[in-house]
Amino acid sequence: MGHIHERIDFAVAVFVVEHGRVLLCLHxxxxxxxxxxxxxxxxxxxxxxxxxxxxxxSGLEIELWGERPPTTGPGTRALIAPRFMDIHRIHETHQHVGLIYWARPRGGRLTLASGEHQELRWCTPEELETLQPPLDPPIRWYARKALEEVEGISPGPVAGTSASTAS
Structure with missing residues (x-):
């Protein structure tokens, strides 16, 4: 679907994590x-x-990672909150409010949406450092954070940073 509003839209970003790897797509x-x-x-x-x-x-069915508050009642449905939010410029006159989620696969079969992506890849923490083209730093940070929080994988220092600034 195209943009709902000419100046700003809400968008979701989902970091799917399984077996110590995070799923990324080459757009x-x-x-x-x-x-x-x-x-x-x-x-x-x-x-x-x-x-x-x-x-x-991707063809995958997922379960969002997080806690759903027990506040659902008549006229209200509690939602799992995104783990992070950001706002990013798409072009000079348009922005997205990004709702950033962690998830785990629960079914389906990994299938490339070839109209949108060139490749789907499950990446280990080490592969996040060597992907070509290189990951944008915010995407690398979110991917490492998702692995750390969902899988308990300590990300270690990010290439080009000291250990004290890696987290």
Whole structure:
């Protein structure tokens, strides 16, 4: 789906983690490694968008990682909060509010959405440092943080940083 608003949209980014690896896609149009994700559509909440985008882009069914508060009641449905949020410029006059989730696969079969991506790859922490084209630093940080929090994998120092500034 295209942009809902001309100046700003909400988008989800999902770092799917399994067996000490994180799933990334090489985006066909942008030519860079990214998590799965996309726009939150008008008829869905962010959780639904995250689940839909991962299914459309990878064939996987996922479970979002996090806690759902016990506050659901008539007229209210509690949502799993994104682990992080950011705002990033898409072009000079348009921005995205990024809702950044961690997830685990729960089914489906990994399938490339060739219209959107050139490649899907499960990456170890070491491979995050050697991907070509290189990962943008924020994507590398989020990927390492997802591995650390979901799998308990200590990321160690990031290339080009000292151990005291790696976390």
């Amino acid at each position: 066909r149009q942008l030519g860079k490694w990214l998590p799965l994700g996309g726009h939150v559509e008008l008829d869905e909440d962010p959780e639904q968008a995250a689940i839909r985008e991962v299914r459309e882009e």
